[in-house]
Structures are given as C-alpha cells and as structure tokens.
Amino acid sequence: MKILLAEDTVDLNKVVTQMLEMQGFDVDSTYDGKEALDMALSNGYDGIVLDIMMPKMTGLEVLKEIRGRNILTPVLMLTAKAEVDDRVEGLDAGADDYLTKPFAMKELMARVKALTRRGSQYAAKELSYGDVTLKSDSLEMISSNTVRLSIKEFSLMQSLLLNQEHSVDNNYLLEHVWNDEAEASEETVWLYVNFLQGKLSYIDSKVEIKGEKGGPFQVIINE
Structure with missing residues (x-):
C-alpha cells in the first residue's frame, strides 16, 4: 500500500x-x-x-x-x-x-x-467515468456497447478509473494489478493497456487511455 x-x-x-x-x-x-x-x-x-x-x-x-x-x-x-x-x-x-x-x-x-x-x-463497487461503467459482478465494461473483460483487464481498468484524470506509473500498476508477480513487466502492462484501448474503441466510448510504452498512463474523456 x-x-x-x-x-x-x-x-x-x-x-x-x-x-x-x-x-x-x-x-x-x-x-x-x-x-x-x-x-x-x-x-x-x-x-x-x-x-x-x-x-x-x-x-x-x-x-x-x-x-x-x-x-x-x-x-x-x-x-x-x-x-x-x-x-x-x-x-x-x-x-x-x-x-x-x-x-x-x-x-x-x-x-x-x-x-x-x-x-x-x-x-470493488461499480465505477463510472464519462460514458463508461465498469461492473465488478460481471466484469463488464459498458458504454454504447458492452464487452466482458478478463480479470487482469478489469483490475487494470479499475486502477486507472480510481485514479481518473491523473497519471499512474508502471510500478504502481505492477504492484496493484499484478501484485509484483515475478513474470510481470513493463511489456505486460503495455500489452494489457493495448487490450483495453481496443475494447474502449469497440464499445464506442469517449474515454481513452493515454500514455506510451513504459508509462505513465491516464484515463481521459475525449470530447
């Protein structure tokens, strides 16, 4: 913590x-x-x-x-x-x-x-930001469409939404999402960020994840 x-x-x-x-x-x-x-x-x-x-x-x-x-x-x-x-x-x-x-x-x-x-x-509760709702009971991310997330995708999106509108670095995400798992790395975080970026696009959301490989990352609303 x-x-x-x-x-x-x-x-x-x-x-x-x-x-x-x-x-x-x-x-x-x-x-x-x-x-x-x-x-x-x-x-x-x-x-x-x-x-x-x-x-x-x-x-x-x-x-x-x-x-x-x-x-x-x-x-x-x-x-x-x-x-x-x-x-x-x-x-x-x-x-x-x-x-x-x-x-x-x-x-x-x-x-x-x-x-x-x-x-x-x-x-652990339902989270909303912009036009996105994240539901913990079903692991769904909802906007114009709905998509189901993997557990790691959900945990990553949850961490980003709980720190909405300011950036979080790789170390924070590796600790809170991957619990400092030995095999998890900067590449792992970047891969899952890409997964989420694709799913945000799929559900036609105005919420975006900004950041390059290596972080930091930030969720914003693209008006």
Whole structure:
C-alpha cells in the first residue's frame, strides 16, 4: 500500500513516516501543500494523510483540488484545531476521516489501515467515468456497447478509473494489478493497456487511455 503524507512539522513527519513504513506502507512524504498536490496529481496512492495547516497551500485547498480532479483516493485530515466548523469543512470538502492533534500513534495507524481498507472496498463497487461503467459482478465494461473483460483487464481498468484524470506509473500498476508477480513487466502492462484501448474503441466510448510504452498512463474523456 502506498501512502502520501503531507505534514509540515518536520519531527512529526519523520516519526509518522517511520511508523507507517514499519507497518509495511510505502510512504511519500512532503512538508508543504503545493508539493503534496503535485505528488497527488502525479502518482497513484492508496491513502493520503493531509495536515490542514501547511505552507504554500493548506490541506483543505489540496483536498478540494484533488477532489475537483476526480481523484477518489481516501483522505485522512490532521489538524491542531478542535473546532467543529473546521472538521465539518474538511468532511464537506471530501475528507474520509479526521484526526485532531495531539493523537496517539496507535490511533493514527489504525485510522490509516481502516482508510486503505475502505479504499479497497470502494474499489470493488461499480465505477463510472464519462460514458463508461465498469461492473465488478460481471466484469463488464459498458458504454454504447458492452464487452466482458478478463480479470487482469478489469483490475487494470479499475486502477486507472480510481485514479481518473491523473497519471499512474508502471510500478504502481505492477504492484496493484499484478501484485509484483515475478513474470510481470513493463511489456505486460503495455500489452494489457493495448487490450483495453481496443475494447474502449469497440464499445464506442469517449474515454481513452493515454500514455506510451513504459508509462505513465491516464484515463481521459475525449470530447
């Protein structure tokens, strides 16, 4: 599981990063909101932890921007404030959970684990983007026409749709779709991207997968 941590207090950032890594998470950490936004738009994550009060951009500004880009990654907000209005604003902006400082490290770890599980559960549901609907019960991709996908095709399309409108790299897809299988490679990802591109064309969808061999890849709507 890959986590983005944005926390401007250096010591806390380092401690949380170390604890998450000890729990088996792969962590990208940053100290300001602008870099957090850039990373969220450039990489695929299983969960994002955002401090509200950060330089350059606040956590709320970052959250609103990524939700505005249709990035559905579960988000946990951190704040030193305890006011109800602050919590409500974060939840209204699309946060999935909220934790007020100071907090026990065990509680943060439990919240992050619950957050990433929630993301996995969400991923199992029906997904729609543009004129495409992806159905998990039948492995169908539906637009003007309907086509059935293989399990790997479905998992790949699901990963792309869950990170819609921003790109995901080969490493992310190899980890999340192929579970780092030894035989899976850049060639494997490219082959399945081509399969999906052909099937999107077959169902006459305006959704496209952009990217060259080697990635990164991104789903867009071609108006």
